[in-house]
Amino acid sequence: MELSGAEIVVQALKDEGVETIFGYPGGSVLHIYDALFQQDDIHHVLVRHEQGATHAADGYARSTGKPGVVLVTSGPGATNAITGIATAHLDSIPMVVLTGQVPSALIGTDAFQEVDTTGISRPCSKHTFLVKRVEDLAETMRKAFYIATTGRPGPVVVDIPKDITDPSVKIPYEYPRNLKMRSYSPVKKGHLGQIKKAVDLIYNAKRPIIYSGGGVVIDNSSGSLIDLARELGIPVTSTLMGLGAYPASDSQFLGMLGMHGNYEANMAMHEADVLIAIGARFDDRVTGHIAHFCPQAKIIHIDIDPSSISKNVRVDIPIVGSVKDVLNDMLRIIREGDRKIDNDGLTSWWERIEAWRGLGCLRYEQSDEVIKPQFAIETLHKVTGGDLYLTSDVGQHQMFAAQFYKFDKPRRWINSGGLGTMGFGLPAAMGVQMAHPDKQVACVTGEASILMCIQELATCKQHGLPIKIMLMNNGYMGMVRQWQEMFYEGRYSHSYVDALPDFVELTKSFGHVGMRVTKPSDLEAAMQEAFDRKDELVFLDILIDPTENVYPMIEAGKGHHVMAMSPASKQGDQR
Amino acid sequence: MKRHIISLLMENEAGALSNVSALFSARGFNIESLCVAPTDDPSLSRMTLVTTCSESVFEQITKQLNKLIDVVKLMDLSEGVHIEREMMLIKVRAEKEMREEIKRLAEIFRGKIIDVSDNSYVIEMTGDSDKLDAFVHVIPEDHVIEVVRTGVSGIARGVKSLTL
Known part of the structure; x- marks a missing residue:
C-alpha cells in the first residue's frame, strides 16, 4: 500500500483502533483534514477551542481507558492545547496529540503560525516527537500510542511539519505492530x-x-x-x-x-x-x-x-x-x-x-430558604440512582461532588485533580458522552469555571451531546472566597464575579434547554426533568448559598489530625 | 551534599539533549557541568553530568533521568572507582618575565602551549577538575584572558562499563 503522509496519519489511527478524535483545522493540518474527509471510519469532533479538544479527548480516555486523540494546527492551535496536555500529564491520562507544524524548510524562521511546539510541550507531556521524514511517520505514530498507553500513561505530542503530509508524495506503508524500544521498557511485574x-x-x-x-x-x-x-x-x-x-x-x-x-x-x-x-x-x-x-x-x-x-x-x-x-x-x-x-x-x-x-464530619445545616451545594449533590445522586458519569470543574463544587456523590464504580468521576484546571468539566463531559452515547453524563461546575470553556456548548449542539450541566451558581469563585474569608480577613479581592450572563438565556441561544432553580423544594423535580430530557442538553442554573464553605479542612501547615470542622459537625446537629 | 558524576547513554535524536537539560531546570536540580557527544555507535550519544546534591535528591535525579524516554541507560560513576577528565583551553597574557614563568608553570601541570603570539599563550591542559582549578589559581588573575573548559567526562576503572 502506497500512502501520502496525510493518509499515513489517518491510516495509523485506524490501525490503532481509534474511532473518535477531537480537533480543529488550520493551515498546517489541511492535508490531514483532507485525508480525514475522504474516509468514514474515524469520527472527528469539531470543537470550538483547542483547549476543549484536549479536555474532551482526556474525558474520553478517563471514562474508557483508551487513549484520547487530538488533532490541532500549528502555532495558536498548539499553544491552546497546552493546558489540556498539562492537565492530562499531571493525572497520567493516555493521550496522543497531533499538532501541525510549518513546513520543515520554514522551521526557525518565525514563520506564520510557527511556535516551538515540542519545546513548549516538553515539560508538560510524557514525550514529544518532531517528525523529520515521512518515512519515520508510521513508526512515530506507533511509538506515540505505545508510550502514551504503557507504563505510567500520559500525553504524547507528535509535531508534524506540513511538507511531511504532502499528498503528492506517496511511500509504501506498513504499520510496525511489534515495536520494541531499547530506551523504554516499562516494568509490569512487581518484585x-x-x-x-x-x-x-x-x-x-x-x-x-x-x-x-x-x-x-x-x-x-x-x-x-x-x-x-x-x-x-x-x-x-x-x-x-x-x-x-x-x-x-x-x-x-x-x-x-x-x-x-x-x-x-x-x-x-x-x-x-x-x-x-x-x-x-x-x-x-x-x-x-x-x-x-x-x-x-x-x-x-x-x-x-x-x-x-x-x-x-x-x-x-x-x-x-x-x-x-x-x-x-x-x-x-x-x-x-x-x-x-x-x-x-x-x-x-x-x-x-x-x-x-x-462525628459525622460531612454534616451541614440544611435550609428551606436557600439551596445548599451539599444538598444539590445529594439530590443529583438520588435522581441518577448513583449511575452517572460525572465530570467536574475546579473549586468548591468539585470538593462537594467528591464528598457527597458516592461513587461505586471506577471511571465515573472525571476531574482535573493534579493541575486543577478550571474549564475542564464541559469539554471533558463531551468526550465522556461521545464514548458512552447511551449513558447519563453530567458536569458539575461553577459560574466561574463554566465560563472558561462555555463556547463548547456549540460543539454539544453540533454533535447532539445530551450532557446535563449542574451549575452551582454562588456568584463567587467559591474556593478563593473561602480562603479569603479564612486567611485574608474577608478581603474578597477579585473573587466576586460581577456581571454574570443570564445562563438560561445563554444556553437557549446555543440551542439547548436552560432552567433556573432557586428553591430547595424545586431542585429534585428540576433535576429529574433534566435527566428525563434524554436527547437534549439541559443547563441547570442552580442558585446556591454563597456563604457555604467546604469542610472538613486540614489547617494550613498541620497534619491530618488537625482539622477544621463544619459548624454542624461541631455541634453534632442532625440534618 | 555529595558530588556525583552521572554517565548516561541516550538516543542520538533531536530534542534528547533538551529533554535532559529541561528536566534539571524544571525540577530545580543543580547541574555543574554537562558534556555530550555521539559514541562509536552513531545512534547513541553519551553524556557525562556532574551535580552536587543530597542523597534523596540524587535518587530523584537518577529516577527522573531513567524515566526520560530517550535515556537508554545510566550509571553513577562516583559510586565506584573511576577516572574523570576535563580539558581546558586557557588564554593567558604572557609578556616580559612572565613569558618564561607561565611556560614553566604549564610544564609543571603538564599543559601544552598550542598557540603563541607576541604577548599571549594558549595552553591546553587535561586532568580532573581540581587540577584545572589549581592551574587557573596559580596564574595571576590579571594574566588570565579567557578560560574554556569542556566539563567533566569520565569512565569506570576495570571491566565495569556503560554499554548496551
Missing part, C-alpha cells in the same frame, strides 16, 4: 521478595489502612483492590483521583482523605501503623504538612513509576510494578498462606474508626 515483605508487614499490623489512588483506576484494578481489602477486612481511603475504585457505599470505605477529606479517613491515616499506598503519589493536598504525615506508620508503596517512590515521603517497602499485577500477586500469596491478620487488633482499630466516623 516478589518485596511483595512477600509487604504481606509480612500487613500481617503484623494492628492498625493498617489502604490509601488508594488514581493508579488503581488507570490500571483497571478496582476488582483486585476490593478483593484485597475484603480478604484482609481493613479500612480503605482514597485520593480525589481514586474515587470509585473502591465502592463508596461499602462500610470498609472511609471516604476521601486529604485537605478536604473525611475526618475518619485522615485520623486513621494519622494513627495507622501500616500504610498501604496503591497507585497514589503522596501529593501535597493529600499529605498535609509532610513532617506530620502518618507519624507512626511503616509505608508500603505500590507504583508503576519508580520516580513516584520516595519522592515526597520516604517509604519502607517500595514495590515497582503495575498495580494490578502486584495486587494479584499479593492476593495469591495471602490466599496460599494460612496466616491470619491480628483480629483483636483489627477489632479495636475498627472501634476507633467508627468513633471518628460517628
Whole structure:
C-alpha cells in the first residue's frame, strides 16, 4: 500500500483502533483534514477551542481507558492545547496529540503560525516527537500510542511539519505492530521478595489502612483492590483521583482523605501503623504538612513509576510494578498462606474508626430558604440512582461532588485533580458522552469555571451531546472566597464575579434547554426533568448559598489530625 | 551534599539533549557541568553530568533521568572507582618575565602551549577538575584572558562499563 503522509496519519489511527478524535483545522493540518474527509471510519469532533479538544479527548480516555486523540494546527492551535496536555500529564491520562507544524524548510524562521511546539510541550507531556521524514511517520505514530498507553500513561505530542503530509508524495506503508524500544521498557511485574515483605508487614499490623489512588483506576484494578481489602477486612481511603475504585457505599470505605477529606479517613491515616499506598503519589493536598504525615506508620508503596517512590515521603517497602499485577500477586500469596491478620487488633482499630466516623464530619445545616451545594449533590445522586458519569470543574463544587456523590464504580468521576484546571468539566463531559452515547453524563461546575470553556456548548449542539450541566451558581469563585474569608480577613479581592450572563438565556441561544432553580423544594423535580430530557442538553442554573464553605479542612501547615470542622459537625446537629 | 558524576547513554535524536537539560531546570536540580557527544555507535550519544546534591535528591535525579524516554541507560560513576577528565583551553597574557614563568608553570601541570603570539599563550591542559582549578589559581588573575573548559567526562576503572 502506497500512502501520502496525510493518509499515513489517518491510516495509523485506524490501525490503532481509534474511532473518535477531537480537533480543529488550520493551515498546517489541511492535508490531514483532507485525508480525514475522504474516509468514514474515524469520527472527528469539531470543537470550538483547542483547549476543549484536549479536555474532551482526556474525558474520553478517563471514562474508557483508551487513549484520547487530538488533532490541532500549528502555532495558536498548539499553544491552546497546552493546558489540556498539562492537565492530562499531571493525572497520567493516555493521550496522543497531533499538532501541525510549518513546513520543515520554514522551521526557525518565525514563520506564520510557527511556535516551538515540542519545546513548549516538553515539560508538560510524557514525550514529544518532531517528525523529520515521512518515512519515520508510521513508526512515530506507533511509538506515540505505545508510550502514551504503557507504563505510567500520559500525553504524547507528535509535531508534524506540513511538507511531511504532502499528498503528492506517496511511500509504501506498513504499520510496525511489534515495536520494541531499547530506551523504554516499562516494568509490569512487581518484585516478589518485596511483595512477600509487604504481606509480612500487613500481617503484623494492628492498625493498617489502604490509601488508594488514581493508579488503581488507570490500571483497571478496582476488582483486585476490593478483593484485597475484603480478604484482609481493613479500612480503605482514597485520593480525589481514586474515587470509585473502591465502592463508596461499602462500610470498609472511609471516604476521601486529604485537605478536604473525611475526618475518619485522615485520623486513621494519622494513627495507622501500616500504610498501604496503591497507585497514589503522596501529593501535597493529600499529605498535609509532610513532617506530620502518618507519624507512626511503616509505608508500603505500590507504583508503576519508580520516580513516584520516595519522592515526597520516604517509604519502607517500595514495590515497582503495575498495580494490578502486584495486587494479584499479593492476593495469591495471602490466599496460599494460612496466616491470619491480628483480629483483636483489627477489632479495636475498627472501634476507633467508627468513633471518628460517628462525628459525622460531612454534616451541614440544611435550609428551606436557600439551596445548599451539599444538598444539590445529594439530590443529583438520588435522581441518577448513583449511575452517572460525572465530570467536574475546579473549586468548591468539585470538593462537594467528591464528598457527597458516592461513587461505586471506577471511571465515573472525571476531574482535573493534579493541575486543577478550571474549564475542564464541559469539554471533558463531551468526550465522556461521545464514548458512552447511551449513558447519563453530567458536569458539575461553577459560574466561574463554566465560563472558561462555555463556547463548547456549540460543539454539544453540533454533535447532539445530551450532557446535563449542574451549575452551582454562588456568584463567587467559591474556593478563593473561602480562603479569603479564612486567611485574608474577608478581603474578597477579585473573587466576586460581577456581571454574570443570564445562563438560561445563554444556553437557549446555543440551542439547548436552560432552567433556573432557586428553591430547595424545586431542585429534585428540576433535576429529574433534566435527566428525563434524554436527547437534549439541559443547563441547570442552580442558585446556591454563597456563604457555604467546604469542610472538613486540614489547617494550613498541620497534619491530618488537625482539622477544621463544619459548624454542624461541631455541634453534632442532625440534618 | 555529595558530588556525583552521572554517565548516561541516550538516543542520538533531536530534542534528547533538551529533554535532559529541561528536566534539571524544571525540577530545580543543580547541574555543574554537562558534556555530550555521539559514541562509536552513531545512534547513541553519551553524556557525562556532574551535580552536587543530597542523597534523596540524587535518587530523584537518577529516577527522573531513567524515566526520560530517550535515556537508554545510566550509571553513577562516583559510586565506584573511576577516572574523570576535563580539558581546558586557557588564554593567558604572557609578556616580559612572565613569558618564561607561565611556560614553566604549564610544564609543571603538564599543559601544552598550542598557540603563541607576541604577548599571549594558549595552553591546553587535561586532568580532573581540581587540577584545572589549581592551574587557573596559580596564574595571576590579571594574566588570565579567557578560560574554556569542556566539563567533566569520565569512565569506570576495570571491566565495569556503560554499554548496551
